[in-house]
Amino acid sequence: MKNLITIQNSLFKNDTFKKSRYLYKKPISLNIHSNLLITGEYKSFLCKVIAGHYIAQPPLSRIHNIDNVEFLDFNKNNIEKAFLSARFESFSQKSDYETDVNTVSRFITGSDKDFTEHLISLFNLTHLKNKWINSLSNGQMRRAKIAQKLALKPNVLIIDDVFLGLDPKNTEIVSTSLKQVSELHTKIILGLRKEDNLPNWIQDIVYIDENQLIETRDRIVTKPKSNEIKLEKIDNQVDSPHVEFINATVKYKDLVIFQNFNWKIAKGSNWRILGDNGTGKTTLLSMLTGDHPQSWKSNIIINGILRKTGNGISIFDINNKIGMSSPELHSLVPRNKTMKEIVYNGLVKNIGNSNFIYKGIEGGDLSYFDEINQFGDVKFEDLSFSLQKLTLFLRAIVKSPEILILDEAFSCMDESLLKKCHLFIDEHLKDVTILSIGHLNWELPKYDYVMKFVGDEKRNYETYKVV
DSSP: OOOSEEEEEEEEEOTTOSSOSBSSSSOEEEEEOSOEEEESTTHHHHHHHHHTOSEEESTTSEEEOSSOEEEEOTTSOOSOOOOHHHHHHHHHHOOOGGGOTTBHHHHSOOSOHHHHHHHHHHTTOGGGTTSBGGGSOHHHHHHHHHHHHHTTOOSEEEEESTTTTOOHHHHHHHHHHHHHHHTTTOEEEEEOOTTSOOOTTOOEEEEEOSSOEEEESSOOOOOOOOOOOOEEEOOOOOSSOSEEEEEEEEEETTEEEEEEEEEEEOTTOEEEEEOOTTSSHHHHHHHHHTOSGGGGEEEEEETTEEEETTSSOOHHHHHTTEEEEOHHHHHHSOTTSBHHHHHHGGGOOSSOTTOOOOOSOOOSOOTTOTHHHHHTTSBGGGSOHHHHHHHHHHHHHTTOOSEEEEESTTTTOOHHHHHHHHHHHHHHOTTSEEEEEOSSGGGSOOOSEEEEEOOSTTOOEEEEEEO
16 A cells, blocks of 8 residues: 655654753654554644644655645644624624625635535535534534545545534534545545544554654553533522623624623623534623623623723723633734743733733742743744643733633643643632533533533523532
8 A cells, every 4th residue: 555654764853842952762664555544642742743733853764655634733723813892793793694705605715616515414514504604613614624625635634633613513523524535535644542432434543752652553541531510500690799691692783693691690600602613602601801892791790890991990800800712812822932931921911811011020829830841932823722722821820810611622732641630720710700611521620510501592501500
């Protein structure tokens, strides 16, 4: 069988790491001729190595025997950037989506129109074809980006953490769709944690850590993580709530995201916001942070103060007390800034969560996380995906927030680092009000209550207590 990509006894330079001049301590060799799954804590680096990133030593030890290798970096934002408030306001002004150059159908383009239409259908995007690309939820956007790359008909497509942010239904859709495309003309290379559900249509598996690569034809078997929780439906009654939504509504012309929404959040309580892709979870959090223009309609009370225009409260006042990690913020991070610069950006007052200005301020007790000393001077783009996630988490907590928003904050993070973050929350953030979003229960810190968006036409919602 012909090798698509060959790596022979090679080391790879990454000069931003002070502890070592190479990504891996030992040379690696790998012959790729079919679909491949990469797991292990250093999987993200190997995905980039295969794509052609980093300097190979010896120079000709990495060979692409094919012309078209595509690497899908979900965190590299290749659509228009804007502060979140500008994004929502722009969406509200759009009336004729079919003439908008930034619709989903125009975002996913290829020379073969029939195949492109097939991809749009495969990835469950047909009902979103005429929607503005920036209005998609995180999970919808990921499906669109995968389809966009596949429309180019590459010989090989490399995707790290492909299922991040996808609800169970769309996880299965994406996996099945990738299998079908791989049987046509594009071989698939996936980076996944060993704790994830590994697709059974990929037979070649490699495991890699900082020392070496281990090639195995045997399935890596781990005990499945439970995603089940026992819930008891409750009426949401709280005396003197920390945060309260009162008949809150978000809609764009005829499109209703949620309507007459009521929610009382006690100070220091831990909530999970649950719902399928596109049901309004992230929009709800944008209301809380003040990024959404419709959050100023006298529908939100925080610490007993009604939020409305003209009462002297700014978006910066709000976000000085809110720490946040989310996929949207992840995509805005300047890639050339170091881990420390991004973490301590959280201490800069009056700039909002979406701004990454750094003013040389350092502080806060982060001694629990020795990673900031080990990797603090490494550029964000050269950190592993787990360390990028950790960076945004530390940025959120360094300001000692009253409210902590964790939107997919630990999704696809390596388990050892994930557990460390969860333990820190348990031990040090007992009085902080925490709101979490995530489709995998075991990735979330402990929570006591659930706000569930049903996703029906009436935009119903339900509140539960964890039994």
